[in-house]
Amino acid sequence: MNILVEKLWPELKVYKGRLVYVLLLGIFVSAFKGAIPELINRLIKSWENQDQQLAYMIPAAISIVWILSGVFRFFHLYWMKYISDLVAVKLKKDLIDKYLSLNLGFLDNFSHGSGGLISRLINDIKIIREGINKVSDLLREPFMTVFMLGYLLYLDWTLALFILSMTPIVAIILKQIARSLRKYGHQNQESFEGLTKILKESLDGSRVIQSFNLQNILKEKFNSQANVYLKTRKKIIGYEEGAGPITESVSSIFIALLLTYISFLVFKEKFSISEFTSFMFAMGLLLDSGKKIQNGYVKIQQASVATTRIHEILSMENPISEPQDPLNFPKDWSQINFNNIDFHFNQEDPLLKGINLIVKKGETIAIVGASGSGKSTLMNLLTRFYDPVRGDVCIDDLNIKQLSLKGLRDNIALVTQDVFLFSDSIENNIRLGNLQQSSLDTKPDAIHEVSKMANAHEFIDSFPEKYQTQVGDRGSLLSGGEKQRVSIARAIYKNAPILILDEATSALDSVSEKDVQMGLKHLMEGRTTFIIAHRLSTIMNANRILVFKNGVIVEEGTHENLLQKKGEYHNYYEIQKG
Numbered sequence: 001m002n003i004l005v006e007k008l009w010p011e012l013k014v015y016k017g018r019l020v021y022v023l024l025l026g027i028f029v030s031a032f033k034g035a036i037p038e039l040i041n042r043l044i045k046s047w048e049n050q051d052q053q054l055a056y057m058i059p060a061a062i063s064i065v066w067i068l069s070g071v072f073r074f075f076h077l078y079w080m081k082y083i084s085d086l087v088a089v090k091l092k093k094d095l096i097d098k099y100l101s102l103n104l105g106f107l108d109n110f111s112h113g114s115g116g117l118i119s120r121l122i123n124d125i126k127i128i129r130e131g132i133n134k135v136s137d138l139l140r141e142p143f144m145t146v147f148m149l150g151y152l153l154y155l156d157w158t159l160a161l162f163i164l165s166m167t168p169i170v171a172i173i174l175k176q177i178a179r180s181l182r183k184y185g186h187q188n189q190e191s192f193e194g195l196t197k198i199l200k201e202s203l204d205g206s207r208v209i210q211s212f213n214l215q216n217i218l219k220e221k222f223n224s225q226a227n228v229y230l231k232t233r234k235k236i237i238g239y240e241e242g243a244g245p246i247t248e249s250v251s252s253i254f255i256a257l258l259l260t261y262i263s264f265l266v267f268k269e270k271f272s273i274s275e276f277t278s279f280m281f282a283m284g285l286l287l288d289s290g291k292k293i294q295n296g297y298v299k300i301q302q303a304s305v306a307t308t309r310i311h312e313i314l315s316m317e318n319p320i321s322e323p324q325d326p327l328n329f330p331k332d333w334s335q336i337n338f339n340n341i342d343f344h345f346n347q348e349d350p351l352l353k354g355i356n357l358i359v360k361k362g363e364t365i366a367i368v369g370a371s372g373s374g375k376s377t378l379m380n381l382l383t384r385f386y387d388p389v390r391g392d393v394c395i396d397d398l399n400i401k402q403l404s405l406k407g408l409r410d411n412i413a414l415v416t417q418d419v420f421l422f423s424d425s426i427e428n429n430i431r432l433g434n435l436q437q438s439s440l441d442t443k444p445d446a447i448h449e450v451s452k453m454a455n456a457h458e459f460i461d462s463f464p465e466k467y468q469t470q471v472g473d474r475g476s477l478l479s480g481g482e483k484q485r486v487s488i489a490r491a492i493y494k495n496a497p498i499l500i501l502d503e504a505t506s507a508l509d510s511v512s513e514k515d516v517q518m519g520l521k522h523l524m525e526g527r528t529t530f531i532i533a534h535r536l537s538t539i540m541n542a543n544r545i546l547v548f549k550n551g552v553i554v555e556e557g558t559h560e561n562l563l564q565k566k567g568e569y570h571n572y573y574e575i576q577k578g
Helices: 002-034 036-048 052-101 104-109 113-133 135-155 157-164 167-204 206-211 215-267 273-314 375-382 405-410 426-431 435-440 445-453 457-461 480-494 510-524 559-565 568-577
Strands: 335-343 352-360 364-369 390-395 412-416 498-502 528-532 544-549 552-557
Touching: 002 036, 002 052, 002 113, 002 135, 002 273, 036 052, 036 135, 036 273, 052 113, 052 135, 052 273, 113 135, 113 167, 113 273, 135 157, 135 273, 157 215, 157 273, 167 206, 167 215, 167 273, 206 215, 215 273, 335 375, 352 375, 352 528, 352 552, 364 375, 364 568, 375 498, 375 528, 405 412, 412 480, 412 510, 426 445, 426 480, 445 457, 445 480, 445 510, 457 480, 480 510, 498 510, 544 559, 544 568, 552 559, 552 568, 559 568
Parallel strands: 364 528, 364 544, 412 498, 498 528
Antiparallel strands: 335 352, 335 390, 544 552
């Protein structure tokens, strides 16, 4: 019961009113069923005494009592299972809220990846729900145990004490089993996370897997992890199913001794056949209660492990936190300041070192450099996907940490190389760029207008279902160029003053890039734009070009100025030109 109070009560106490109702129903179930042994005792005595009236009344009474017990049991289990579903759904909501609020660093570094997080959302909560379902047994069956022990005391106090002497032995056995279940339960859920991770990778990477003929590699990887899962699962099944036979074997020894003693009493005419029959019925109910309590205890142990794992996630503090009194994004700002910025992950080599940069409102800033030089990291700091280890990012003199996250991100539009579209219609994917505007304007005119600016209207209009065309999982039913233009239309619809283009055209062919560039031209008009690009042909007209190397800005200037310096930028240009 300590596990129930410590681990599961925080989740159940919200529904304590309903739990009291479940408890009362459980008492009625036990009370009605507990009356059966005495009714049987009296029925047999009525036979012995040739009391026909009583003999005909008691069976009806037994039937009524049994029916009432069944009715109360229905509502008892109904509400307990509904409460378990309420808890499960609440935990899923809490986990989803947490997943959506945690910064990219957590999501990138979680040991089992997004597959592991999905496993906790589905498998761990399923285990918790199953454990809470068994709480009904732990609320009901102890009363049945008390009622039956009381009845056995009424029949013969020495028999009841003999049965009670068995309790410490069973408790010790259950305690040892519970310790092992907690140990192997944690290992089992970890290994199931690994299975979910591999499954998700297999589905997400199906194109790469098939193109490189990696099917057998993934099969072997999955099979290997499945064997680990089965190994721990085998242990758990052994403890789950072993608890019953062990306790039943101990009980059988006590029952054999008990029946020997009862035989002695019967031969001495100190125990009647009717008392023996009712005693055995009561013993059957008592043993059944013990078995249900035992099974409930086992399930609660597993649920406690799952609850601990869920709360490991829920209790994590998000390093990207909202300020206590968030300020609104300034309307009349003039510049963005990166002041002496350092950044690294987990004390590793710094990705950014001493970055100082002032970007005027309306400027177009291009950022180039080798992979891993810190280009995208700087933009991740501006959007507060991460916070700098040292230094500040400011809008004028206002640190962005003082702004509400929603307010900051409402003012930044992001177009990336890896376009993510939701499995929905084209229109809804564009509308998601600005939900506030979508709620005010349900007419399609604005959507059509931004699509024309993104050079997307023509291909959208050619589809049979036009803007209601479904894009498929992650936009799989559209080409790369089409997805990119939809994402540009979404960014235009957002109408944010700051724009980040992160390798927005690097994965496109020349024809698609031309179409996308036309859309980007409209998108960049009147906005402060940061362009991260490997293709130097896309950034020649930027107001300034920053060259990053090993987390440091090593060159800065216009396209022409940087070529004249014959430094890093000149080398990039010559390589691409050659």
